[in-house]
Amino acid sequence: MRLIAAMSGGVDSAVAAARAVDAGHDVTGVHLALSRNPKSYRSGARGCCSIEDAGDARRAADVIGIPFFVWDMSDEFADEVVDDFIAEYTAGRTPNPCLRCNEKIKFAAVLERAVALGFDGVVTGHYARLVTSEGTAGEVVELHRAVDHGKDQSYVLGVLTQDQLARSVFPLGDDPKTLVREEAARRGLQVANKPDSHDICFIADGDNAGWLADKLGPRPGPIVDETGAEVGAHDGAYAFTIGQRKGLRLGVPAADGKPRFVLDIEPVSGTVTVGPREHLAIDAIEGIKPLWCDEPPVGPLACTVQLRAHGDEHRATVTVDGDVVRVELADPATGIAPGQACVIYEGTRVVGSATIARTSRSVAA
Structure with a gap:
């Protein structure tokens, strides 16, 4: 070729x-x-x-x-x-x-x-494997995890379609x-x-918040707890992400003295909500803009999902309804933010991916 x-x-x-x-x-x-x-x-x-x-x-x-x-x-x-x-x-x-x-x-x-x-x-x-198999409509090129799971990059390739996989070599x-x-x-x-890269290439110093502040300018707003009480202020909600703990600069400490984490970001009002770690737990995800490596699943699929580039796999059941992907997690996950990718696996094979639009939280006992 x-x-x-x-x-x-x-x-x-x-x-x-x-x-x-x-x-x-x-x-x-x-x-x-x-x-x-x-x-x-x-x-x-x-x-x-x-x-x-x-x-x-x-x-x-x-x-x-x-x-x-x-x-x-x-x-x-x-x-x-x-x-x-x-x-x-x-x-x-x-x-x-x-x-x-x-x-x-x-x-x-x-x-x-x-x-x-x-x-x-x-x-x-890229560290990933391609396996050719027989599908219902002929030959199918499957995307699989790499043998070296520590370097596996199948998560960031979960956006590839069958036509693209058929023209790819890893x-x-x-x-x-x-x-x-x-x-x-x-x-x-x-x-x-030569060392590997781990930063975003277009942010020269690795300071995401500073880079965004330079592009977007100050957009001040409140930091509130789950009751709505203001516990701090910020210069731009874009500097925060769900699950963040450091750099919150809260003026009012939690009553129990424990650390607080970002639970929600409301971009219109610029309100950032913080709370205890256990309130980060989610057990359901709604994904949009799905991309399938082959055909989408028909009926509920017992599978695993990966929710971060270097995150763990989570046992899940996935149901596809047109352009909406609903994911029920067998065990709660924490710190999952809208905008991240949910990549679906069946064993080592990548089924496809969707962009996380919404999550549902389960408060741990």
């Missing part, structure tokens, strides 16, 4: 490209320029989207022996990821920009351009990260020991 290798400048995408070449594919490396102003993004060898990464990706392509290009996708990234991030926080929700980037940029815009140029698909360094899903780094060193790739 003719493949585009999406090369971030990190070790994973470099080894994935090299393995695709070893497998006999005709591979062309591509690095995505995502910032309209590169100085506004973080610098340093952070493993994704930094200023130095294009050079690291180019050097890796030279070692592998493949053609290399830089694609400017800064407009698409600003429209689909950065602007969406701002809009979601403004609406009192907590988005996942990396998941959005996978959906709209790496596996939509890139794949669309690749196919238009005559390529068959895209190879990336060569790293069967190996732990340690072996990938060792292989990179053997291949002479300078990125073998």
Whole structure:
């Protein structure tokens, strides 16, 4: 196959490209320029989207022996990821920009351009596995968790459709990260020991609240307890997320002296409600904007769901009603915010995902 290798400048995408070449594919490396102003993004060898990464990706392509290009996708990234991030926080929700980037940029815009140029698909360094099986309508490409659960990235790929999965190649899903780094060193790739990235690439210093304040300006409002009594004030509700404990700067301590957590964010009035940890517990979720890796479930599905990028799996029953996904959790989960993704699993297989719109709370005894 003719493949585009999406090369971030990190070790994973470099080894994935090299393995695709070893497998006999005709591979062309591509690095995505995502910032309209590169100085506004973080610098340093952070493993994704930094200023130095294009050079690291180019050097890796030279070692592998493949053609290399830089694609400017800064407009698409600003429209689909950065602007969406701002809009979601403004609406009192907590988005996942990396998941959005996978959906709209790496596996939509890139794949669309690749196919238009005559390529068959895209190879990336994501830790996930693809398994081909027989479905009711023919061959189905299933998305599964990686063997290394500590590096598994199937959660942020749960937005991919069957058409996108059929044109995707994930060569790293069967190996732990340690072996990938060792292989990179053997291949002479300078990125073998480059650190992974954990921050949002377009927020250079990692200060989400400060970045949002600069974009949105002060929007003061009250912090109240569950009775409605004002216990503090803030300069912008966008600086908070459900489950947050630190940085609340409450002027009135809780009667029992225990820490308080953000329970709710009301974006219109700017009211942030805080309360005890046990009041964060939820046992039901309503999801919207579902995306299915194949066909949606028919009837109640006994499954597990993952509610954060590096969170635990929760036993659940999922029911789909058109564009609404209802999730009943067998055991309560805490700190779950609207805007996050609920990714549905059947064993290790990803069924699909939905954006969390509402949650129902269970107060622990």
